[in-house]
Amino acid sequence: MKLQQKLVLLTTLSKGLMAAILLLALPWVVQTLVMRHTDSALRTELRQVQARIAQVGIGEFLPQGPAMRRTHYDLLQDEFIDLQATTSQPFRDTIGTFPRRQHGAAVDFRVLRHSGYYQGQLYTFEIGKSIASVEDVYDLLRTSAGYALAFTVLTTLLIELGVIGHLLQPVDHIVERLRAVRGPQAPDFPPLRTTTSDFQYLDASIQQMLLKIQRVFEQERQFIANASHELLTPISILQNRFENMLRAENLPEEAEAQLVTSQKTLQRMTATLRTLLLISRVENNQFPRNETVDVREVLTDAVEELEDRIGHKQISLQWNLTGQPMLAPASRTLIFTLIINLLSNAIKYNRAGGEIEISGQPEAGEAYVLNIRNTGKPIAADNLPHLFERFRRFDPEAAEGEGLGLAVVRSIAQLHFVQITVTSEKGPGTTFSLRLPPLVLLPTP
Numbered sequence: 001m002k003l004q005q006k007l008v009l010l011t012t013l014s015k016g017l018m019a020a021i022l023l024l025a026l027p028w029v030v031q032t033l034v035m036r037h038t039d040s041a042l043r044t045e046l047r048q049v050q051a052r053i054a055q056v057g058i059g060e061f062l063p064q065g066p067a068m069r070r071t072h073y074d075l076l077q078d079e080f081i082d083l084q085a086t087t088s089q090p091f092r093d094t095i096g097t098f099p100r101r102q103h104g105a106a107v108d109f110r111v112l113r114h115s116g117y118y119q120g121q122l123y124t125f126e127i128g129k130s131i132a133s134v135e136d137v138y139d140l141l142r143t144s145a146g147y148a149l150a151f152t153v154l155t156t157l158l159i160e161l162g163v164i165g166h167l168l169q170p171v172d173h174i175v176e177r178l179r180a181v182r183g184p185q186a187p188d189f190p191p192l193r194t195t196t197s198d199f200q201y202l203d204a205s206i207q208q209m210l211l212k213i214q215r216v217f218e219q220e221r222q223f224i225a226n227a228s229h230e231l232l233t234p235i236s237i238l239q240n241r242f243e244n245m246l247r248a249e250n251l252p253e254e255a256e257a258q259l260v261t262s263q264k265t266l267q268r269m270t271a272t273l274r275t276l277l278l279i280s281r282v283e284n285n286q287f288p289r290n291e292t293v294d295v296r297e298v299l300t301d302a303v304e305e306l307e308d309r310i311g312h313k314q315i316s317l318q319w320n321l322t323g324q325p326m327l328a329p330a331s332r333t334l335i336f337t338l339i340i341n342l343l344s345n346a347i348k349y350n351r352a353g354g355e356i357e358i359s360g361q362p363e364a365g366e367a368y369v370l371n372i373r374n375t376g377k378p379i380a381a382d383n384l385p386h387l388f389e390r391f392r393r394f395d396p397e398a399a400e401g402e403g404l405g406l407a408v409v410r411s412i413a414q415l416h417f418v419q420i421t422v423t424s425e426k427g428p429g430t431t432f433s434l435r436l437p438p439l440v441l442l443p444t445p
Contacts, residue, residue, distance in 0.1 A: 007164050007168070008161055008164060011157060011160050011161070011164070012157065015153050015156065015157050018153070019149060019150075019153045022149055023146070023149070026142060026145055026146065026149070027142060030138060030141045030142045030145055031138055033141070034134055034138045034141060035110070035134070038110050038129055038134050039095050039110070039112070041129070042095065042110065042111075042112035042127050042128075042129065043093075043112065045081075045112075045127050046093075046112055046114055046125065046127055049061075049081065049125065049127070050116075053118060057119075058083075058118045058119060058123070061083050062083065068084065068085035069082075069083065069084040069085065070082070070083050070084075071083075077102050077103060077130075078129065078130040078132070078133045079127075079128065079129050079130070079133075080100065080109070080126075080127075080128050081125070081126070081127050082124075082125070082126040082127075082128075083123060083124075083125055084123065084124050084126075085121055085122070085123055085124075086115070086122050086123065086124045087122065088122070088124075090115040090116070090117070090122060091113075091115050093112065093113065093114045094112075094113045095110070095111070095112050095113075096110075096111060096113075097109070097110055097111070097131060098111045098128075100128060102130065107130060107131070107132065108130075108131040108132075109128035109129060109130055109131060110128060110129045110130075110131060110134060111126055111127070111128040112125075112126070112127045112128070113125070113126050114126075114127075167196065169194075170192055170193075170194040170196060170199040170203070171199070173192060174192065174199070174202065174203060174206065177189050177206070178206070189207070191203070217283075231269075231273055232270065232273055232274075235266050235269055235270055235273070236270075238262075238266055239263065239266050239267075239270075242259050242262060242263045242266070243263075245259055246259055246260070246263075272404065275404045275405075275408060276404070278337075278408060279390075279404070279407060279408055279411050282334065282408070282411040282412055282415055283411055283415075285415065287331045287333070287334055287415070288331065289329040289330050289331050289415070289416070290329055290331075291328065291329070291330055291331060291332050292326060292327070292328035292329075292330070292439075293326065293327045293328065293330040293331075293332045293335050294324075294325075294326060295325035295326065295327055295335070295339075295368075295370065295436065296321060296324065296325055298332065298335055298336050298339050299321075299339055299358060301336065302336060302339045302340040302343050303317065303343065303358075305340065306340070306343055306344065306347060309344075309347050310347060310356070313347060313350060313352050313353075313354070314352055314353045315347060315350055315352075315353070315354050315355065315356055316354075316355050316356070317355075317356050317357075317358070318355060318356070318357040318358070318359075319358055319359075320357060320358070320359035320360075321358065321359060321360045321370075322360065322361045322362070323360070323361060323362040323368065325360055325368045325370055325436060326368075326436075326439050327416060327418075327436050327437075327439070328439050328440050329440060330416055331415075331416075334412045334415065334416070335412070335416070337408060337412060338408070338409050338412040338413065341405045341406070341408055341409050342372050342409060342432050343356070343372065344405065345374075345405060345406070346372055346373075346374035346376075346430075346432075347374075349374065349376040349377065349430070350374045350375060350376040351375060351376055351377070354374065354375040354376060354429075355374070355375045355429075356372070356373070356374050356375075357371070357372075357373040357374075358370075358371070358372055359371045359373070363435070365438060366438035366439065367435055367436060367437060367438055368435070368436040369433055369434070369435050369436070370433070370434040370436060371431050371432070371433050371434075372431070372432045372434075373428065373429055373430065373431040373432075374429050374430055375428075375429040376429060376430060378424045378425050378426050378429065378430060379422070379424040379430055381424075384422055384424065387406055387422055388406045388407055388409065388410040388420075389403075389407065390403065390404055390407040391403040391404065413434065416437075417437045418434050418435065418436055418437065419434070419435040420432065420433065420434050420435075421433045421435075
C-alpha cells in the first residue's frame with residue numbers, strides 16, 4: 001500500500017472514530033446545554049419578576065380578594081408562574097423537573113422554586129417551562145449539531161486529502177525520476193521543487209547515490225573496455241603463433257592436439273572479450289540510433305541465419321505476429337544482435353523436437369509486445385531475477401557460452417528503452433517478452 005493511501009486511510013479512520021465518539025456524546029452534551037440554557041432562562045425570568053414586584057408591588061401579581069395564591073399559564077400552557085403566600089421557612093433556590101397539570105394531564109415541567117419576603121410576608125415563587133417545549137429545542141439542536149458535525153468531518157477530510165496529495169507530490173516526482181533511470185547514466189534532473197526539508201534531503205541523497213553508482217559503473221566499463229582491448233592483442237599474437245606451429249611438418253601428433261585445444265581456448269577468450277567490448281560500447285552509447293527498424297524483417301533474417309540449428313534439433317517454428325512491429329530511433333545492427341541472441345537461447349535450451357513461438361500484438365498507446373517462447377526446461381523462479389547478470393549460467397548441462405548473451409540483450413534493450421520480462425513454467429515453457437516503445441518518427445534527411 002502506498003504512503004498516500006495509508007495516510008488517507010489513517011485520516012479516514014481517525015475522522016470516523018472522532019465522529020463516532022462525538023455522535024455518542026452528542027445527545028448528552030446537547031441535553032446538558034439545553035437544560036443549562038433553560039435553567040438560565042428561568043433565573044432571568046425570576047429576576048424580571050422580582051424587578052417588576054419592586055416596581056409596582058406584589059399586589060399586581062395576586063388575585064383580588066382574600067386568596068393569597070395565583071398561578072398564571074401562558075397561552076399554550078408551556079410556561080407558568082406561580083406565586084403563593086406561605087408560613088413555612090424560607091429556602092434556597094432550587095431547580096428540578098416536576099409534574100404539573102397541562103390541559104388536564106400530568107406533564108413534566110422544568111421548575112425554578114424561590115422564596116422571599118415581600119411587605120413582611122413570605123412568598124414562594126415557581127417559574128416553570130414544559131419539558132416538551134425544551135425537548136423541541138433539544139431535537140432541533142441535536143439535528144443541527146449532527147449536520148454540522150457531518151459537514152465538518154467531510155469538509156476537513158476532503159481538505160486533508162487534498163493537502164496530503166499536495167504534500168506527497170514530491171514523492172511521486174522522486175519515483176518518476178528513479179523510474180527514468182534505465183542505466184548507469186542517470187538523466188540530468190533539476191532540483192526537486194518542494195519546501196519540505198525531508199523531501200529535499202531525500203532527493204539530494206538519491207542524486208548523490210546515483211552519481212556514486214554512475215562513477216562506479218564508469219570505472220567498471222572503462223576497465224572492461226581497456227582490459228578487453230589490451231588482451232585481444234596478445235591473444236591474436238598467440239593465435240598466429242599456434243597457427244604457424246601447426247604448419248610445421250615435423251610436429252608430433254600429441255603436441256598438435258594440445259595446440260588445437262589451446263587454440264580453441266583462445267577463440268573462446270576472443271569471443272568473450274569481443275562480447276564484453278560490445279556491452280561496453282552499447283552502455284557507452286557508441287552506436288548511432290538513427291534508423292527505423294522493421295522488427296518483423298529482422299526476425300526473418302535471424303531465423304534464416306539459424307535455420308541449420310533449428311533443423312538439427314527438429315524444432316518447429318510458429319509465427320503469430322499481428323500488426324507491424326517497428327522501432328525508432330534504433331540501430332538495426334544492435335536489434336539484430338538482440339533478436340539472434342534470444343533465438344539462439346531458445347534453440348540451445350529447447351528440447352529436441354520442441355517448439356519456438358514468435359508472437360506479438362500491438363498495445364494501447366502505440367506500444368508493441370513481442371514474445372519469443374520456447375518449450376525447453378523451465379527456469380527456476382529463484383533464478384529469474386539474476387537471468388541477465390553477466391557470467392551467470394543456470395544450466396550446467398549447456399557446455400557452450402559464457403553467460404554473456406542475455407547481458408548483451410539487456411544492454412541493448414535498455415539503450416532502446418525496450419522493457420524486457422521473462423516468465424517460465426513447466427508446460428508452456430520460457431517466454432521472453434519485449435515491450436517496444438511507441439514509434440518516434442525520425443526527421444527526413
